[in-house]
Amino acid sequence: MTQPDKLRALLAQDKLHVMPCCFDALSAKLIEQGGFGLSFMSGFATSASRIGEPDLGLMSYTEVVDSARNICDATTIPLIGDGDTGYGNAMNVRRTVRGFARAGCAAVMIEDQLAPKRCGHTPGKEVVGRDEAFDRIKAAVDAREDDDILILARTDARHNHGLSEAIDRAARFHELGADILFVEAPKTVAEMRSVCADLPGAKMANIVEGGETPDLSHAELGEIGYAIAAYPLTLMSAAMRAMTLTLQALAEDKPRDPMLMDFVELRRRIGFDAYYEASSAYKSSFRST
Template sequence: MPKQLTTPAEKLRELLNRPGLLVMPGCHDAISAKLCQQAGFETAFMSGFAVSASRLGQPDTGLISYAELLDQGRNICSAVSIPIWGDGDTGFGNAINIKRTVQGYVQAGFACIMLEDQVAPKRCGHTRGKAVVGRDEAAMRIQAAVDARNEGADILIMARTDARATDDLEEAIQRAQLFHEIGADINFVEAPESVEEMREYCKRVPGHKVANLIEHGKTPLLSHQHLEAMGYKIAVYPLTLLNVSIQAMKQSLHDLKNGEQTQTMDFQELTRAVGFEDYYQQEQRYRLPDE
């Protein structure tokens, strides 16, 4: 009997069961996801911030819709074979909406969905103006997602709290503990502001924990060895690729405007990156004898 295909969620569970820190870049479209895989990363995270910026040209303030995130995720997941984590924002409604969101992310090909406790419309965790729902409603959101998973949606649940910014670290830790008790596969306290806060979170909350590492953001950028020793399982860099791509595009536009030679990769390297070599191989396989 042929071996059964491994689902994205099964692939991700295998990665999480390995010893050591899982390092994960952020992606925002199919080509950035392909580049992550080509660089040897075993998983990647579809950032809502980055998708909102690249698809809408708008800030991460709840402007992007469920359908737009789902469509972007479907393109990303179909472009690669590595498991992809998807930003599910607040779940886009009540408990029934959240279950539908989880099921939709499974159908799109995601291995994991991140859900958070912000008031809708939400915003980037490292920007001002955030608000969170009460603890009971936050728990309800994660319970609905866990129920969807337990009812057959083959996906991991990452439960995020932004209560560190709106309340204090103690409230954030208690919410993360609650999310773990409910059954979230991964928990995530957003934007701790010191090494001491990061250490306290890791010490007091069981389960797989995420360090969200944004260049020049609120959380200290520690080495992989330091993060692992502290107790983190996942280190995600959600905005690095978006950041450097905007920086490179701005520089190139400046060069072009001023009639200067802009730095680019070799055209053959560009065609390889987007998949022409694979296409040519398939084209040759199906070429007719008289062509």
């Protein structure tokens, strides 16, 4: 089964799929080891981890696709890639979608923000006009003629234009062929219910701890009607907190063991055990390790 087919099979289930978001190959491996069925390569987290900069359009298309390829090579669960605004006009969107498909992604997200885009829960974001927004999704859908991949269509219109405009845009995205709809940053449970009641197909919620959208339980999100609940910053935030606390302990010459993963488990999760098992079939392997 291809990665797009795996994702289609998940979306066909009448349930909420909890989707922790990754930012590199290792975090993606941990998500798969944790038993989760899919992941999303968070643009916010990937920009922070790869180039140490905020998610404000600073990371290039080539860098993003390279990160997606590394993640897909390291895991077997479906990955949704963050295609941002498509990196240009409609023809650039087509290239972006093909690039993510050929990197191994099951789906790619294309959004209607004005470039350079911003995190959906930070100030200053704006969206392009309807015609340009629709052209982006049409171009993304057209690109599937050459490479099979699902399209996650995102609108940030709620921020400046209200929920009705966001829902209208998302409805048109569905008509154009988008597989998953993402109305970013509804501010209340009532708005979340409107998104799911008024729009067809699979919908995704984006849960940012401390963000604008209510952080509901999985049961509540499923009852409202979401098919996917994305957690874009949870793992990166946890990792950054753990690293800063450990660095503080190291600087103060305090015990670090309580904050560290056991070395045996660390090696296993990275893949040392699997490597040695596979390489044991080749007599010369251990001379080069």
